[in-house]
Amino acid sequence: MNSQKQAMETQAATQEAALVIIxxxxxxxxxxxxxxxxxxxxxxxxxxxxxxxxxxxxxxLNVSPRPKLSVLNEHTEKDKSNEIIRLIQSGSRIALVxxxxxxxxxxxxxxxxxxxxxxxxxxxxxPGPTAGITALIASGLSTSRFAFQGFLPRKGNEREERLAxxxxxxxxxxxxxxxxxxxxxxxxxxxxCGEEREVAIARELTKLHEEIHRGTLxxxxxxxxxISTKGEFVIVISGFKERLDLDDNFLKxxxxxxxxxxxxxxxxxxxxxxxxxxxxxxxxxxxxxIAGQD
Numbered sequence: 196m197n198s199q200k201q202a203m204e205t206q207a208a209t210q211e212a213a214l215v216i217i218x219x220x221x222x223x224x225x226x227x228x229x230x231x232x233x234x235x236x237x238x239x240x241x242x243x244x245x246x247x248x249x250x251x252x253x254x255x256l257n258v259s260p261r262p263k264l265s266v267l268n269e270h271t272e273k274d275k276s277n278e279i280i281r282l283i284q285s286g287s288r289i290a291l292v293x294x295x296x297x298x299x300x301x302x303x304x305x306x307x308x309x310x311x312x313x314x315x316x317x318x319x320x321x322p323g324p325t326a327g328i329t330a331l332i333a334s335g336l337s338t339s340r341f342a343f344q345g346f347l348p349r350k351g352n353e354r355e356e357r358l359a360x361x362x363x364x365x366x367x368x369x370x371x372x373x374x375x376x377x378x379x380x381x382x383x384x385x386x387x388c389g390e391e392r393e394v395a396i397a398r399e400l401t402k403l404h405e406e407i408h409r410g411t412l413x414x415x416x417x418x419x420x421x422i423s424t425k426g427e428f429v430i431v432i433s434g435f436k437e438r439l440d441l442d443d444n445f446l447k448x449x450x451x452x453x454x455x456x457x458x459x460x461x462x463x464x465x466x467x468x469x470x471x472x473x474x475x476x477x478x479x480x481x482x483x484x485i486a487g488q489d
Contacts, residue, residue, distance in 0.1 A: 210237065212283050214311045215290045216304065218297040218323015221427075222402035224255055226324045232256055234321060238290040242267035242279060244303060248294050267291065272303045276310045283316050297325050301345040301371050326400050327369040330429035333407050334367075334395035337434065341367040347380065358387050363474070365434040374424030381419055384432060385412040389469045393433040399426040438471050446473065447481050460486070 215234050220226040235241065236258050243249035246264040253261050267275050283289055291298050291307060298304030311318055331338055342364055348354040361368050361384070372380050377396070384394070390413035398406040408415055408422060412432075446467065453463035464478040 210288060211317060212286045213288055213317035213319050214279070214283055214307070215288065215319045215321065216298050216308065217290050217292045217321045218325070219252060219292050219295060221295045221324045221326050221329070221400055222405075223324075226401060227256065228321065228323065231321050231323060232258070234290055235262070235292075237288070238262050239287040240265055240282065241290045241292060242275075242307075243292050244268045244294045249292060252292075262290075267303055267307065269303050272306050276307045279307060280310055280314050280316060283311070284314070295324075295326075297323055300325055300327065300343075324401065326397075326427065326429050327371070329400050330395065330397035330407075330431050331367065331369055333397060333400075334431040335409060336367045336393060336395065336431055338367070340365075340434075341369060344368055344370045346371045346373075349376065354383075358383055361432065362387050362468070362472075363435050365436070367434050368432045370430040370432070372428045372430055374426060374428060377422070377424060377428050377430075378419045380430065381412065381416050384430075385416045387469060388412060388432065388435075389472050390416075392435075395431045396422065397429040397431070398422065400429065402426070435472060437474050437477075441471060441473065443481055446478065447485055450478065450482050451485060454482075454485075 215238060217231050217234055218228075219231070235253060235256065239262060241249060241253075241262050242265050244267070246266055249264055250261070265275070267279075279289055291304055293302040293304065296302065299308055308318065327343055331341060344357060344361065347357050347370060361370075370380070381394075381396070384392070390411060392412050394410065394412050394415055396406075396408040396415060398404075398408075404426075406422070408418070410418075449467055450460075450463050453466055454460060458466070460482045464475055464482055467473055467478050468475045
């Protein structure tokens with residue numbers, strides 16, 4: 196009797212009005228959870244990036260009858276969020292999915308989730324695969340602390356600023372990238388982080404043609420033409436580790452040599468920070484000492 200009562204309570208809770216965030220496979224259909232399938236079958240409405248792709252997923256999962264689908268992507272999220280909140284307040288149970296992985300992780304969903312919280316909407320999260328975490332684990336690099344950069348800006352000052360963050364980031368960094376821009380990003384990382392930083396490039400995770408390329412930035416930049424540009428990529432790069440075996444006199448001589456060649460103090464600091472690597476603050480302080488000795 197108790198078990199039957201618990202089952203009824205669970206069923207009632209499942210039908211409660213809420214915004215349900217559902218993780219979907221990033222490539223392997225077998226990664227969908229039983230709980231996710233159940234919710235996709237029972238919700239009143241599924242908000243998704245692409246109705247065709249989500250429709251195909253529901254077909255593969257044998258979801259029938261299929262709930263109504265509504266487009267919610269990076270272009271429509273802000274405009275549609277209030278409408279979705281009103282539907283939930285009226286008693287609807289609405290799911291949010293993206294084309295692959297977890298919503299709101301380099302995908303639409305963050306604004307809707309924030310709006311739901313501000314309106315005291317019940318929020319339920321059904322975890323699923325995430326490319327960044329999968330690549331991090333497969334990279335073999337430190338998983339104890341990490342930073343997620345998502346997709347880098349394509350150009351301009353914003354890109355340079357984000358790359359500069361990665362240069363001095365002591366935690367492992369996760370980056371998403373497209374095949375078209377992979378070579379450029381690896382080149383930029385090599386130029387700004389130095390050739391010896393460890394990196395892994397993950398392609399087509401969980402799919403039939405999954406690839407993980409590991410090595411230094413210099414090695415993978417050399418081999419970049421051997422990597423297919425088809426599919427989605429995750430770059431995982433090791434954290435900054437300052438070399439402490441170089442004494443101040445050695446570094447002062449290096450700075451003096453670069454400045455003597457006509458480069459500015461700032462350029463000399465940046466060049467050595469990449470070459471060894473050394474923290475820019477330490478190099479800058481040493482450059483001030485050099486200037487004071489002149």
